[in-house]
Amino acid sequence: MGSIFTIDPLSPECLRVISEIDALRVQLRNATSDNRRRWTGLLSRSTFARAIQGSNTIEGYNVTHEDAVAAIEGEEPLDADRAAWSAVKGYRSAMSYVLQLADDRHFVHNEGTLRGLHYMMLDFDITKHPGRWRPGAVFVRHEPTGQIVYEGPDISLVAKLMEDLINSLNAPSDLPVMVRAAMAHLNLVMIHPFSDGNGRMGRALQTMVLAREGILDPIFSSIEEYLGRQMLEYYAVLAEVGQGSWHPERDPSPFIKFCLTAHYRQATTLLRRTKEMERVGDILEVEARKRGLNERLVLALLDAAFGRRIRNSTYRAIAGISNEVASKDLKTLVNEGLLVPVGERRGRVYIGSDWLRSLRPKRTALISLQDPFAQHTESSANSNQLDLLQEPPQKAARTR
Secondary structure, eight states: OTTSOOOOSOOHHHHHHHHHHHHHHHHHHHHHOOTTSTHHHHHHHHHHHHHHHHHHHHTTOOOOHHHHHHHHHTOOOSSOOHHHHHHHHHHHHHHHHHHHHTTOTTOOOOHHHHHHHHHHHHTTOGGGOTTSOOSSOOEEEETTTOOEEEEOOOHHHHHHHHHHHHHHHHSOOOSOHHHHHHHHHHHHHHHOOSSSOHHHHHHHHHHHHHHHTTSSOGGGTOOHHHHHHSHHHHHHHHHHHHTTSOOTTSOOHHHHHHHHHHHHHHHHHHHHHHHHHHHHHHHHHHHHHHHTOOTTHHHHHHHHHTTOOBOHHHHHHHHTOOHHHHHHHHHHHHHTTSEEEESOGGGOEEEEOHHHHHTSOTTTTEEEOOOTTSSOOOOOTTOOEEETTSOOOOOOEEEO
């Protein structure tokens, strides 16, 4: 396995940060394990949608949160253009398969699964050779200048390198799972075995390794949302490790540290969102009882309170009800002055009333930028935050 990137024993500071991430994950598991709280399904769906958004944003395919949810539910988009929608649907299919494999006790990593995931992601564009190793050289270019910033290893090496990567995934290891997942991501991206979609495949493989360990609900294992909003830093650390071409002898520690930081910040953010959703959900449950409304209507209200446009189809999917019942529920909420209809017929959506949207925490869209490798990592009201509603930064590089 010496032909691919490997990691030496971890530094004490990495082990400390991993311990802190594990503690955050225990808190998150405890907060989301009560299935009696129906809002946990909304949180899970929203987290999955943000992961899909994040990974595709890195590739230049930008969609709204509602359209990412629509992809999950198998519905048509509200805003996405054709190219972005095809990419998001493909990634949704691949990640859904990853989640299906998470608890399969017979699964082993293999070439067929990786090729299959790639085909799911890119079958809408046959020119990108979906499901096949690339037929020749591949380059990553810096978009503004056109300069080549990375060249993948010679095509004659790809099959053997991928065999080594797969063997490393199946081999016993004493490394923490977050490190093994990051190394899988790094190796696949550096091998660049496909004509396109290597970044998405690397991120999907990282999530698969995490999910297979059962360290948390697979949907909460991903760091793709964070990567999508820190793409310039993501590209920079890959460039630092890669140094322009295939150099498996280089130290992968900067990428490991970057990924551990991403895990810490993502877990911190998810824990805060969980508490915020619970707080708003409690308020809405009280309000529903006061108005004599069925408790399932809280699901639509909670989504709208967090700034999302509600469609009949997405509401009935999360509530597990028929089209007719969903229509009546939404009409009831309009009559109660809690939702406001926008548009007509099939294009109709519902947004929250002023009162409903006033319940939304001001920091809902923010992700922690606290540095876990700093000497003091205690949370603070003044800790740095990243606005996830801002326009994503421009893509720095593109695979050729």
